[in-house]
Amino acid sequence: MIIKFTKEHEWIKLIDNIGIVGITSFAQAELGEIVFVELPDIGLRKKNGDEVAVIESVKAASEIYAPAAGEIVEVNESLIDNPQLINDDPINTGWMFKIQLDSVNDLDSLLNENEYEDFIKNDN
Amino acid sequence: MPLNNEINTTALFSIHDSNDAKFVKFYNYKMPLHYTHGILHEHIHTRKSCSIFDVSHMGQINIFGIHAIDNFKKLIPSDLDNLAIHNSLYTILTNESGGIIDDLIITKFKDYLKLVVNASNKLTVLKYLQNKLGNKNINMLSDHSLIAIQGPLSQDILSNFISGHESLDFMSGSNFDINKKPTFISRSGYTGEDGFEIDILDEDVDLFVRQLLDFNDVQLAGLGARDSLRIEAGLCLYGNELSEFTTPLEARISWVINKKIEHNDFPGNLMIKKQLKDGIEKIRTAIICNENFIIRKDALVYDEQENQIGIVSSGCYSPILKKSIAMAFIDKKESIVNRNVFFNIRGKIRSGLITTFPFVSHKYINSKRKVS
Known part of the structure; x- marks a missing residue:
């Protein structure tokens, strides 16, 4: 399975042409305790970089962007009542939405795991 | 850091x-x-x-000497004479326009007063008191x-x-x-x-x-x-709810003002007496929201017709109520309990409801008198 990262601290896992998206462990730690999550409507079409979701933590609100173009096909409804899942397990049960990608090749320009690790080390 | x-x-x-x-x-x-x-x-x-x-x-500041203490009493709107030894009161230092220099706790001791002042203001308050009362009677611990x-x-x-x-x-x-x-x-x-x-x-x-x-x-x-x-708890923070441009009436802490205000000539008393008589334009107001967003400081508050009626001074997620709560300074005539107000949060219009302070009730222990 392919997992890629954005410089906005999102991850995207690819299963066939569906991308599962969430935020990284680094991002959840920076945001602090998450209290509300606003998820997109299913069926919405998003371009690369469009705002898709919003996370409200005790410290700040943070927009989540589409890491690649596509259509929202599923959202993690359990986050509505349990937003802290993102803090507890950001890259598994804390996933946010699934996006059917227009082109799987769009992920080529994103960071792989090592590149992302380097990015957060150098950027902070 | x-x-x-x-x-x-x-x-x-x-x-x-x-x-x-x-x-x-x-x-x-x-x-x-x-x-x-x-x-x-x-x-x-x-x-x-x-x-x-x-x-x-x-900041912890001591004021000592009968003369300095008597002069200090004239700088605050509260009554220190009826405060018992080892008891404390919450009050404010006011400027000439009735604005608030700092909010503070005063504790009375046998021959001195102890003030606890905000970290943000302690040097300002120290200088102000030295200027008013003389250097030798003031001690910052x-x-x-x-x-x-x-x-x-x-x-x-x-x-x-x-x-x-x-x-x-x-x-x-x-x-x-x-x-x-x-x-x-x-x-x-x-x-x-x-x-x-x-x-x-x-x-x-x-x-x-x-x-x-x-x-x-x-x-x-x-x-x-x-x-x-x-x-x-609905309590004010200097820099958010309180400032040199906000009066105690506007901040809804008018209970710090001694009832016998006509005999009281603290700085800014004329403005405050005028407000007591004529009313105020804006007032600190409690807002609670049922939607999934947090109202943060400086968010603008609108009425149904999208006219701006106020600005948020503090807001947070209430872990006890599990809702977003905020304090805002709202036009006095618009500040009506159970009325809906609106926010523009990231381009979306969201609503909140005006409620009463405090959001979570106080648990103070008091055997003698009621504390609000």
Whole structure:
């Protein structure tokens, strides 16, 4: 399975042409305790970089962007009542939405795991 | 965070550091924002159990000498004459336009007054008092720590160290020895919970806090929880609700003004008397929201017709109500309980409801009189 990262601290896992998206462990730690999550409507079409979701933590609100173009096909409804899942397990049960990608090749320009690790080390 | 010589730490720094504090620069102090478990956990722990807050960054100023004390009485709108020894009151220093220089707690001792002032204002207040009362009668304490022990278990926890504190009412205090060292303890705090504030020498505070932390029910809490607790309790913060351009009536703390105001000539009294007579334009107002967003400081408040009617001074997620709560200064005529107000949050119109303070009821202990 392919997992890629954005410089906005999102991850995207690819299963066939569906991308599962969430935020990284680094991002959840920076945001602090998450209290509300606003998820997109299913069926919405998003371009690369469009705002898709919003996370409200005790410290700040943070927009989540589409890491690649596509259509929202599923959202993690359990986050509505349990937003802290993102803090507890950001890259598994804390996933946010699934996006059917227009082109799987769009992920080529994103960071792989090592590149992302380097990015957060150098950027902070 | 890079530190330089201008940033101070408190005597509890090593305890904060060894408890994995996430530090934040608060004016010129490096203070804990939260510890390992985070702001939400610390907030709820305070309401259910017992938390220790280091508030040593606040200024402790003593005023002594009969003449200086008499002159100081003329600088505040409250009545100090009827305050008993070892009791405290919350009041404000006002400027000539009725605005607020600082909000503070005054405790009366036999031959001096102790003021606890905001960290953000302590140099301003010190200079102001020196200017009004003379340098030699004012002393800013430099070797005292101040810790707040807050929450329903506070009294029981303190019983492991002292006795007699059970009979203290809210805003009254006494001298106690802890580890054979002198402290002054008052039943007070700024969370809405029962609790105590302990004035203790810097050299004695580390041992005492370590002893407190040996109890399973006791945890440290940082400035993050202190802020959300005081918002739930409907209490003002200087710089948010209070400023040189806000009067006590507008901030809804007019109870600090002595009822016999006609005999009272504190700075700005004419403006405040005028407001008492003619009314005010804006007033601090409580807002609660049922939708999934947090209203933060500086958010604009609108009516149904999208006219701006106010601005948010503080807002947070209420861990007790599990809702977004805020204080806003709203046009007086629009500030009506149960009325809907609106916000533009990231381009979407969201609604809130005007309610009453406090958001979470106070748990102050008081055997003699009602405290609002």
